[in-house]
Amino acid sequence: MGNKLFLTFNAGSSTIKIGVYEHLNEAIKQVAFVRVNLHQHPISLEIQKGLETRQILLKARLTEGLHEVIDELFGFFESELLLDKLYAVGHRVVHGGDLFLGPVILDQKKMAALEDLIPLAPLHQPQALFIIRAIERLRPYLKQTASFDTAFHQTQASAVRHYAIPEKLFHAGIKRYGFHGLSYQYIQSYLSEAFPGPANSKVIIAHLGSGASLCAMDHGMSQDSSMGFSTLSGVPMETRCGDIDASAVLYLAKEKGMGMEQIAHLLYQESGLLGLSGESGNTRDLLMSNTPGAHLALDVFTLRIAGEIGRMISTLNGLDVLVFTGGIGENQAEIRSRICAKLSWLGIELDSKLNDQTPISHQIVSSKESKVKTLVIPTKEEDIIAKQLINILHDRK
Template sequence: MNERSDGSLILVLNCGSSSIKFALFDAAATPLARTPAWSGKVEGITGDAPMFSASGGAAETLTLDRERPYPAALAYLRQHIEARLDGRRIVAIAHRVVHGGSKYFEPVRVDAAVLADLKSYIPLAPLHQPFALEAIDALLAERPQLPQVACFDTAFHQSMPTVEKMLPLPRSAWEQGLRRYGFHGLSYAYQSQVLGECYGDAARGRTIVAHLGNGASLCAMRNLQSVATTMGFSALDGLMMGTRCGALDPGAVIYLMEIRKLSLEQVARMLYHESGLLGVSGVSSDLRDLLPREDQEPVREALALYVRSIVREVGALTATLGGLDMLVFTAGIGEHQPVIRERVCAGLGFLGVAIDADANAAHAPVISNAASRVKVVVEATNEEWVAATAAETLLRR
């Protein structure tokens, strides 16, 4: 382990439409420790009561400029972080950038030309791309010499075979960049490393990782590399999510626009913000709100459809892999909702999946029982560490 003595830190920013998460990693040792020195978030940025919370402190309500709440939240975070530096210095900022298009397959230092490229991908990821780029743009203007590194959620899936990337559209669409990209790549990159460390060859066979959060997807891995995934050209595809529809007959979109006369903007809002668990239940996108209300039929149906979506897609990816050796649950729902894990695994009993109820309730690392033909594990994700490591690697080149 190589030690530094200059008090250097790497800042990771994960900017979404209503939240900004941050993590500071102590760069005094190589490799970086997987636990950040300090982390936190501002959430509810566009709501009535935005909140700031950080490790080791109590949450507090913020008053942000209602006209420009996002720049105000970013400015608040920067001031708060700088106040904690105590003589240390940030040597790089790593950003989770959802889409790298068909050009960026590896982390890259961002300059004006790269930023312009990334802005052209905003229509492909409208929930995340513009906000990460707004932060990069502001920091480039104020501190142009400070290295900023974009780490792409699409990059991990570049190992997929061409047949998995192609869409059944005219060849000209492929040439114009319409293809399956896949997302949640930083999360899957972390899983590809930690699963190999924890389970060795058992994880290098036919593995499916379920990243289940407000956004959700599955990744089929062989030898811990992506070979297929449920999200495709956009982050709308695949699993039913908190507010996003997931896989949908494109004829339904045509109907909404042609027969019901919804505008493009109205349809986009419906598919991104008004569908999924929120749309079907009519109550909430948050499972913590929905599970206690299963006596209500719309809520019960929303949860059933959510679980069915996951089971169906696991089955499809299992067919692509030619079988299943390991199933991994990660991210907010995957790590913290044993009821959902139990229901998904019950639906996969035909594959020989069987779990231990006590281990599942305790969030044990391995929740499958001795009779299960598939090892089922729960593993926390760590996208921030992956991004910080990528930034450190670029700095050392």
């Protein structure tokens, strides 16, 4: 086939990451990367093309359906990036439930099924669906595909996926799904190429960013994850609480008179590192702060992550490789150091010179004496979306 272009959309709660890819014969190449900052006013684009990085301010208003933003984005792309050859768009969709076990070409029936899953991922699912609907209305000729964060975790055992509640509720959908699957799939793919030995061993990946989770893999397949039923669960995050006793939620409703929307806002937007510190959910800010709240937030964050790694070791029955990824995992040596210090009983030992290098790219940061190989690998979810788009549109296995 000839030279064609396609886009990947990775929608978060406050940003949209867009990959611009060229499909030439059998090769796929990213030619530009765009980050849309929705919470800045005016909305801004950061565009990376080759060695050039520049910022563009949009005129569009931020509306719920994102139509104005998407319309201006496509207008910009078509004039600046020559997207007249654009033929498809691939999307990261956080929740596929047990209905979507791999990437799909989107149609009205599938969209309806994805909309039914919004209550399971209220922070992320709507954003992706808004973008899909906006593109459908503004550029109806474009094919659209969806790749799912939950699909990678379908290999987990039944015992891992179950909560200790009546079985009928499991069949009603209350189960552990796991998330950040596209990130974990990218790391697994990279490991298999660069470190084939470790890729086939017992691996725990810590995807640490504003959303944070961990995944335990054996021979490249997901065996366990810290997130369960929703993206709220697991370790503490920037503004999300992570695991909390269900009775505490019942207490807030019954004794404190809080409504469901109030509780949801508290747990999703006012908790985590922000709630603990009382000043910021950003680990960079907290590392520079000397307040008791900042110290507490970082202690809880790193303790819970180390504890989750310990729990996952029992699932794997051992640990050979620990990988840090995500914005925090890739860029903050102090966080990595604090987590690994709490895991010294495993024989994990970082090489401080390697760990402190900035920036780190695809690098081993453990010492030669360490019993667990520890790496930093930047994630590229967009590459997985791109590969899945090409495979499904061209019927590749």
